[in-house]
Amino acid sequence: MTRRGLVLLALLGLCLSLPARADDALLAQITTRVASSPVLRADFSQTKTLAAMRKPFRIAGHVTYARDAGVLWQVTAPYAVTYLIDARGAAEIDASGQRKAGGGGDNAGAAQAARIMQALLGADLAPLQSSFALAPIRQDAGWQVTLTPHRADLARHLARIVVRGDTAVEQVDILEATGDHTEIRFTAITHDTRLSEAEAALFARPE
Amino acid sequence: MRAGLIVALLSLAGCATVPQHSACTALGAGVRYCLQPLPAGQVLAVNQWVEISVADRPAGERLVFAIDAAGARMDVVGLSPLGQKVFRVTTDHGTLRWDGPQAAEALGRQLPALIQLMLWPEAAVREGLSAGATLAVSAHERRLSGDDTLLLTSRQSASTPAEGAIDARFTQLDARIRITPLED
Numbered sequence: 373m374t375r376r377g378l379v380l381l382a383l384l385g386l387c388l389s390l391p392a393r394a395d396d397a398l399l400a401q402i403t404t405r406v407a408s409s410p411v412l413r414a415d416f417s418q419t420k421t422l423a424a425m426r427k428p429f430r431i432a433g434h435v436t437y438a439r440d441a442g443v444l445w446q447v448t449a450p451y452a453v454t455y456l457i458d459a460r461g462a463a464e465i466d467a468s469g470q471r472k473a474g475g476g477g478d479n480a481g482a483a484q485a486a487r488i489m490q491a492l493l494g495a496d497l498a499p500l501q502s503s504f505a506l507a508p509i510r511q512d513a514g515w516q517v518t519l520t521p522h523r524a525d526l527a528r529h530l531a532r533i534v535v536r537g538d539t540a541v542e543q544v545d546i547l548e549a550t551g552d553h554t555e556i557r558f559t560a561i562t563h564d565t566r567l568s569e570a571e572a573a574l575f576a577r578p579e
Numbered sequence: 580m581r582a583g584l585i586v587a588l589l590s591l592a593g594c595a596t597v598p599q600h601s602a603c604t605a606l607g608a609g610v611r612y613c614l615q616p617l618p619a620g621q622v623l624a625v626n627q628w629v630e631i632s633v634a635d636r637p638a639g640e641r642l643v644f645a646i647d648a649a650g651a652r653m654d655v656v657g658l659s660p661l662g663q664k665v666f667r668v669t670t671d672h673g674t675l676r677w678d679g680p681q682a683a684e685a686l687g688r689q690l691p692a693l694i695q696l697m698l699w700p701e702a703a704v705r706e707g708l709s710a711g712a713t714l715a716v717s718a719h720e721r722r723l724s725g726d727d728t729l730l731l732t733s734r735q736s737a738s739t740p741a742e743g744a745i746d747a748r749f750t751q752l753d754a755r756i757r758i759t760p761l762e763d
Binding site: 450 | 622624625626628641643645647654656658660661662664761762
């Protein structure tokens, strides 16, 4: 190859690597921006639209995200249930704050789901790159990241996830291969440095 | 962020999705029920909070049923309280497709019949029952029996079953189902 050819090849390689580096830089910025608060609280509304079904399914409530402890989902409408999701999986919390036997199940699937959920809520997306191709963009004052599965076992069920936010995750859209669509919106988001005593008690569930 | 996503993915890993011709279900005591279409022009699209308890699990399970039916097609999607899809069962002109955990498939395949017995118009239910079945219907109760054996008691709070709460007991399955419609 001529010297000129080598230079062109080097330039081409540089151009091809630039978008990936830009994506990595933006992902890092997003993570830094969201992860600055160890505790987030928000109201959430979730709408699940099932393929070929006329009536969407909606729930709403309150979510507490603790970077080092997990996520507490408190559904308040149209019924009341509370679930704690952490690295050990999902567990239902009863009215007295105790873990309910058999609620959610601490299986490997739930634990993996919990890890992904925590990663999404904390915008800590880099660990998901083994399963998803991440495409971040700046959007208005905030950002959007599209996660497309590149593992065949995931892609069979999941088309993509779209996460939007600013200083916190504000909306997550999950589009399944079946055509089902789950939209979760977060409003009244507040940042904090630590959990309240009551929240900490709920997170400290026994084995 | 929903756990829904991957929980569904993983739970679906061992699912059966093979359609089968299973329009009719044996209910016990020699009684069978064959799935019936909704009357022409009628559509059912409801979300219900469902509490199911069986003899060996008295604490029971709580699910949301999303039901959509028109004509001979009926879809029932079971969702966890956080909205994760647990199963989907679809019937269409005598074909039944189960998409859910294999461990729940046997009961799941009976689900469309059980739902129709509770929710479908009385005339349609009678049309689907085999000879020898006795269906007694009052304003707020349905009692199905065969060969002098009680198979189902379904008490409803509204004159139109799908519009109110239902408390049903399936004797042969030793199962109790309490249904509350969910409003938006």
